[in-house]
Amino acid sequence: MTAQRALDCNPCVVWRWTSCAPDAPAQARTALRRALVELDFDCEVISDAVLAVSELVTNATRYAPGPYEMRLRRTATEVICEVEDHNPRIPEIPDFPAEAPYAPSEENLGGGLDALCALLSERGRGLHIVHELTNGAWGFCSQASTKIVWFALPCTRGRSGPR
Template sequence: MKAHCALSAAPCVVWRWTSRTPDVPAQARTALRCALGQLGFDREAVDDAVLAVSELVTNATRHAVGPYEMRLRRTAAQVICEVEDHDPRIPQIPAFPATAPYAPADENRGGGLEALGAALTESGRGLHIVHELTRGDWGFWSRKRTKTVWFVIPTTFAQSTEM
């Protein structure tokens, strides 16, 4: 996957998908990894951005209607990744814990299969993961028919501005 546009203040579309697109998170990860690699981002920034976008496209596909779009935009000081869907409602943002979001809950220890299931559940942790990976530099904005979730990618990339 290769985007053919300049990375500038105008958003560059990296990938589009619909509700019928198979294996959305994997395709989004591949598209973003390719785009950021072409821009010369370091491995750590790419890995964090790819994991964050995987969570966001999963949420968009699971909880909102399409079509969907992933974009990159460059400002004077940063590169921003955006994921847009066609549901203008901003989701309820979970309270972020003071401790790491991956710590096991003591109330789920030694409680049998039900407690084990609660401890292993994947649901509800995605935005916590995005928050950690972006060091809190992410958010939402809404328009009449769409919602965009965005996050900042640390700008440790080379001088290239073409994708």
């Protein structure tokens, strides 16, 4: 999926916040879950979207100035979530290894506490998580003074079907 395809449909603002918002990732998860439940999305789509947006909101509030905005878009086949911040710089995209990204490396086996802490570190995993949850359907768009990070998930519907 291209970034342009992600931006073609009309957005719906789900939540706005500033750097002063307490526990922004938790608030974003709650706001997105409510919106997707109200739109009758499948539980698996909701769970994956909520986890992915938590990673994007964490990165936005950690590395970019606000204010911030989370938007939701829907096409006939997918739901697209966007997080906008006020840093137009696109970060370096990490390489995504073909094998499990967090298996112990040979050089760290038996490496003591430092090797264990490096393996268990929570930093640097967010985009890997988003990549896995979305099967690679995510990306960045940079505008004059803002950046949008987006991901897309298949639009599986709940039991009651379209409204």
